[in-house]
Amino acid sequence: MTFLFVEFWPWWLGGIAIGLLVPFMYFFLNTALSVSTGYGNLLKIIVPKTKLKWLNSENYADKFNWRFFFLAGIIIGGFLAARTAGMPVVTSQMGLFTEKSGWPFPAYILWFFAGGLLLGLGARLANGCTSGHSIHGLATFQKSSLVATVFFLLFGVITTFFIRPIVWGGG
């Protein structure tokens, strides 16, 4: 069982499993795979009395609607996967980034916070993220998803091109 629970899955297995989620969610729940919109639910839980009209739109009338449960499930899924794989319960590491850069921890906090800020704003402006646009949207042949995905990848590549030499001096 180490194949499924300890070693990383091969790309085709992960790809098929994630891909199947799209038609399955439509068939069983009549719902489009979507993650980033659910961050509005989490915000509404943090600031329930907000007067901002976007957070009072129809999507967020019930902050504990399906999106909340779906997002909560992803956290639980990550937790279970880490347990079966024997990863540490808590870690301050983040792969190559913390391995190679050697920054003080508060700098990491700011760096990852800034990355998240751009992800959150970008996903809302583009109307979706990797799940809603790149997987659900491309699988249903949507032009806006193609545009969004091209820009996701293009700017990911450009940014990485600059990050690599600046943050950890090539290598």
Add this chain to the structure above:
Amino acid sequence: MANKLAYLLCGIFFGFTLSRSGASEYNYIHYLFTGEDLKLALLIATAIITAAIGMQVLKLLGNRDMRGGKIMIQRKPLNNYTAVGGSLFGIGWAISGACPGTVLAQLGEGKILGFCTMLGLLCGTFLYALMAEKNPEL
């Protein structure tokens, strides 16, 4: 309630799969952008193709869900903000090594810096809510 449990299970399946495939690993996302390891690119491509085939199967079956309801595919608008948002998202993706889904899996895995990314994501979403207050196009 049964429905909410089903969504929770879908989420658990998604999070478990993302984590077990390495999609929530900073390194694989970094390698996706440098081209050093195509594992994630292949995974995403396989997911898109699998989802597309699945959606065609549903179409052949008349686009009906299990209760017989009509499946309405959610369409997303293409406008001037799609490219701008996509660019910001791409920069954030490369900086944090995560996207809105995988960051939740990272949180479950106990990655403290993933939690920082998630706080940023919440603030970025809030920033959008503030912008939408003044801009009727959003």
